[in-house]
Amino acid sequence: MRLPDSQLAVLEAASATDPTAVDRLADETDLDPAAVTRAAFDLRDEGLVTVDETTDTSAELTEEAHEYLDDGLPEVRLYKAAIEAGADDKPVSMGQLIGASGLGGPQVDIALSNFARKGYGSIDSGEVTADPDADPDSDPEASALETLAAGEPVDDTDLLDQLERRELVEQSERTVRKVTLTEKAVTALMEGIEAAETVDRLTPEMLTSGDWQDVEFAEYNVAADAPSVEGGRKHILRQTADRVKDVLVGMGFDEMEGPHADADFWINDCLFMPQDHPARTHWDRFALDVPPIQELPDQLVDRVESAHREGVGEDGEGYHSPWSRDFAEAVALRGHTTSLSMRYLSGFAGADIEPPQRYFSVEKVYRNDTLDPTHLLEFFQIEGWVMAEDLSVRDLMGTFEEFYNQFGITDIQFKPHYNPYTEPSFELFGTHPTTGELVEIGNSGMFRPEVLEPLGIECDVMAWGLALERLLMLMYGFEDIRDVHGTLCDLELLRETEVVY
Structure with missing residues (x-):
């Protein structure tokens, strides 16, 4: 042989x-x-x-787990602080225990969410009661971490899965x-x-x-196992953005572009947003500690300030609220791409503003929102505006129906809404294909005279800001946008999702 x-x-x-x-x-x-x-x-x-062939499962500790090996699990630290404060006898305020335990940042929420789950006690109306019979020294999760740190296996798969959900181990x-x-x-x-x-x-x-x-x-065994190799591909969100651009260009629009960090003047002042509006505080915007943008068109700044203080027209009523050029020159990350619309409509970006005109952008914006299945700190906005004589709300609705129809979405609903910069205004909603719930997908309206007159625009302008990620949810049935991008992104889902054209 x-x-x-x-x-x-x-x-x-x-x-x-x-x-x-x-x-x-x-x-x-x-x-x-x-x-x-x-x-x-x-x-x-x-x-x-x-x-x-057998499958070997291994678990590795994360950086967070190593921290807990040194300091203890957050819920164990909270329990020990509660016992020392006498919470096993009578309730103790949560704030007192958090300070005594030395917990901070996300560890506070981790401790609170696991405290009752493990039977260490209860939390009610901001007060903590500790179970005197609990034994934190035999905490199974802490013991498992110590076992893994010693290089020994843990056979309890349910326990390993729980640690993985807490991002304390990575199983492979x-x-x-x-x-x-x-x-x-x-x-x-x-x-x-x-x-x-x-x-x-x-x-x-x-x-x-x-x-x-x-x-x-040598003979080739084409049936033999081989390592799986995944090639790169364009992200489905970027593919959808490209599709949106193709649709809008096909509808006769030109594309806008501009800075992500801009003067508050372009982001909000031109939009007739009062400078003391809550949305312009640090709670909703990301201000940058950089020198101000002082190269603003002085005459336009004066007209915008006048609109804020006095309004426009004979019956104009301004906000009668503080207005500062220093605030207008301050730099922030744009909370909407309408800052691009203001630059273009003012002629400052060099665009032709003789009606009729159509412009759009598909760009990233930044907001200090609370993360949840439909909100992110940064996302893509589909900005657009049409400038022409004698436009109406029906023209705006018809534009949306034509646009969303290109993506197979035909059940758009409209709801009246208030915006400081458009009147009339309305929000758009679509039906989620999986849950059947109505999902807000955008905001729109006709720019008010207080916006247009300082810019020198004498005709009608209808405008909108639509969420690209929400469009993606309606197209593909995603229920949590964090599955699509971010640290929780589901790579297998992205590899398997078919691109719709």
């Missing part, structure tokens, strides 16, 4: 009585594990070995293959096996010299 060198090496290193792991065979034969695996499958096909699986010789192999080894020179490709030199006649070509 003649066998390739790699197969013969594996046969000689394997045992007929004790299954030998591929990694050990690789060490003994000086072959890489992939070569040993290929040889083992080829030998199995010849009936010379058996290959047994790998296939372990073990090779055992068959009787046929033992007999062949006793009779003697000759090593055959094998090659995996035919070269010009072999053809020229005639050596190809004396070599044995």
Whole structure:
């Protein structure tokens, strides 16, 4: 019998009585594990070995888990602080215990959410009661972390899954293959096996010299397992953004572009947003500690300030609230891409503003929102405006119906709304294809005279800001936008989601 060198090496290193792991065979034969695996499958096909496969699960501690090994789990620290404060006798205020335990930041929420779950006590109306019979020293999660830190396995899969949900361990699986010789192999080894020179490709030199006649070509086992390789691809959110751009260009729009960090003047003042509006505080915006943008058009600044203070027209009523140029020049991350619309409508961006005109952008915006399934700190906004004579709300609604129809969404609903910069205004809603719930997908309206007159616009302008991520939810049925991008992104979901065109 003649066998390739790699197969013969594996046969000689394997045992007929004790299954030998591929990694050990690789060490003994000086072959890489992939070569040993290929040889083992080829030998199995010849009936010379058996290959047994098992799945080995391992768990590694995260950086957060290592911190808890030193300081203790947050809920355990809270419980110990509660016992020391006498919470096992009478309730103690939560604030007092948090301070005594030294917890801070996200650890506070972690401690509170696990305190009652583990039976350490109860929390009611801001007061904590501790169970005197609880035993934090035998906390199973803490014990599991210590076991893993010592390099020993934890057999409780439910406990490991809980630690993984808490992001304290990262579990991984790998296939372990073990090779055992068959009787046929033992007999062949006793009779003697000759090593055959094998090659995996035919070269010009072999053809020229005639050596190809004396070599044995390796056979390819196309059914053998191979490592999975995932190629790169454009993110589905970016693909949808490109589709939106194609649709709007097809509807006759030109694209806008501009800075992500801009003067508050362009972001809010031009939109007739009073400077003492809550949305312009640090609660809703990201102000930047950088020098102000002082290159603002003075005449436009004066007209915008006048609109804020006095209004426009004979019956104008301004806000009669404080207005500061220093605040207008301050730099912040844009909370909406309407700052681009203001730059373009003012002519400051060099755009042609002779009606009729249509412009759009699909750009990122930043808001200090609370993270949840439909809100992020940064997201993409589909900005757009149309400038023409005698526009009406029906024109605006018809534009939306035409736009969303391109994505197979035909059940758009409208609800009246208030905006400081548009009148009339309305929000848009679509039906989620999975939950059946109405999802807000945008805001829109007709720009008010207090916005247009300082810009020198004498005709109607209808405008909107639509959420690209919400459009994605309606198109693909995502229920949590954090599955699509961010630290919780589901990579398998992105790989498997079909792009709709």
